[in-house]
Amino acid sequence: MNEMSIESAAYRIDSIGNNSGIKATIDGQEIFVPLDPSNRHYAEIMRQVEAGTLVIQEAD
Amino acid sequence: MSKARQLANLGNVYDDGALSHRRMTYNGAMNVWQRGTSDDTATSGDYMCDRWKVGHTGLDGNVDWDQETSSTPDGFAYALKISTDASETSLDAADVLQVIQRFEGQDLQHLQKGTSSAKKLALSFWVKSSVASTYTVDLKDNDNTRTIAKSYSISTADTWEYKTLVFEGDTSDPLDNDANRSLDLRFYIDAGSNFTSGTFATAWQDEVDADRVYGTTGWLESSTPTFYLTGVQLEVGDTATPFEHRSYGDELARCQRYYAETGFNVEDYAAAGGEYYHDPVYFPMSMRTAPSVTIVNGNVTNINSTNAYDTDLTSLRVEIQSTSSGRTLNLGGTVKLDAEL
Numbered sequence: 001m002n003e004m005s006i007e008s009a010a011y012r013i014d015s016i017g018n019n020s021g022i023k024a025t026i027d028g029q030e031i032f033v034p035l036d037p038s039n040r041h042y043a044e045i046m047r048q049v050e051a052g053t054l055v056i057q058e059a060d
Numbered sequence: 061m062s063k064a065r066q067l068a069n070l071g072n073v074y075d076d077g078a079l080s081h082r083r084m085t086y087n088g089a090m091n092v093w094q095r096g097t098s099d100d101t102a103t104s105g106d107y108m109c110d111r112w113k114v115g116h117t118g119l120d121g122n123v124d125w126d127q128e129t130s131s132t133p134d135g136f137a138y139a140l141k142i143s144t145d146a147s148e149t150s151l152d153a154a155d156v157l158q159v160i161q162r163f164e165g166q167d168l169q170h171l172q173k174g175t176s177s178a179k180k181l182a183l184s185f186w187v188k189s190s191v192a193s194t195y196t197v198d199l200k201d202n203d204n205t206r207t208i209a210k211s212y213s214i215s216t217a218d219t220w221e222y223k224t225l226v227f228e229g230d231t232s233d234p235l236d237n238d239a240n241r242s243l244d245l246r247f248y249i250d251a252g253s254n255f256t257s258g259t260f261a262t263a264w265q266d267e268v269d270a271d272r273v274y275g276t277t278g279w280l281e282s283s284t285p286t287f288y289l290t291g292v293q294l295e296v297g298d299t300a301t302p303f304e305h306r307s308y309g310d311e312l313a314r315c316q317r318y319y320a321e322t323g324f325n326v327e328d329y330a331a332a333g334g335e336y337y338h339d340p341v342y343f344p345m346s347m348r349t350a351p352s353v354t355i356v357n358g359n360v361t362n363i364n365s366t367n368a369y370d371t372d373l374t375s376l377r378v379e380i381q382s383t384s385s386g387r388t389l390n391l392g393g394t395v396k397l398d399a400e401l
Contacts, residue, residue: 021371032354
């Protein structure tokens with residue numbers, strides 16, 4: 001049962017250039033997702049990345 | 061229920077180790093609704109009534125969640141109401157509609173699952189449906205992908221009925237002792253043959269989709285169907301006891317471990333245009349895990365953009381970017397924090 005529609009995902013970087021989170025559009029909402037495997041949105045993003053159905057864009 | 065029976069049941073509960081805090085279910089009386097009280101197009105996986113999520117696949121119509129206040133069992137002010145805006149013309153094999161609550165493994169260690177002392181669980185709830193039929197509730201051990209299911213009958217349509225079910229303990233496969241999803245409680249409102257065509261799993265077994273549901277209820281194919289649920293209590297033991305009511309504040313605090321909203325109002329003075337300024341926002345409760353964050357802007361003055369950074373269990377940083385120098389920046393709004401399972 002697919003429980004989330006993830007339309008886009010892009011890394012965000014911190015002040016020293018490290019990836020600090022993901023800015024995603026999920027079910028039509030802009031959501032800031034932490035890089036935490038226990039977070040259900042992050043887990044679903046990574047599941048879709050591994051399935052080849054989603055690419056996380058690099059930070060601007 | 062007679063007074064003697066109530067006392068006997070309390071004695072059983074004492075044997076199982078809890079006279080208070082025996083209700084494991086969160087928001088069992090459906091009285092906390094932080095996200096709102098109505099959603100006409102609930103996506104599968106959406107939470108509406110706190111801690112309760114909807115799961116559905118393949119439905120022709122939209123699923124509608126509402127807070128029900130006018131028709132509730134005695135002693136309950138709220139119920140969860142589920143309906144659809146279109147009936148299934150014919151039930152497809154993969155169609156399913158369910159209401160789910162998930163539990164953390166660290167809160168379930170007292171069940172002693174995976175040992176010879178594994179505890180039984182008693183489930184009690186009030187339910188009302190527009191379709192009299194035989195429905196299913198199951199438990200899923202998400203760590204080991206095992207399930208056990210029980211059926212119950214709604215004998216009269218559109219009438220509140222009180223149900224009790226007992227699930228045997230599972231002597232196989234312990235639950236993980238962590239803050240992640242370990243156990244699901246799932247109420248099936250209806251399901252197609254992908255979920256009903258096997259041998260109904262009334263004892264713990266490895267999960268098989270075809271064994272999960274007793275049978276199709278006819279609910280999804282009926283005209284303007286409704287399903288109501290409240291007073292849900294899962295507790296250790298083989299005896300369902302009266303519902304353990306909690307104060308709103310107590311229940312809200314428990315729910316805020318998984319979802320919270322909090323207001324903020326930050327103000328900075330811009331030395332230059334395009335500069336970034338950061339302000340902390342503290343959560344009302346330490347959350348289960350670092351939450352996903354949605355910023356809902358209210359008052360916005362002289363700000364180009366907003367972001368959330370450094371989110372942990374208790375706080376985050378709101379970043380605001382100035383439009384130009386020599387101006388006071390102000391951002392007021394709400395952050396929605398999602399640490400659900």
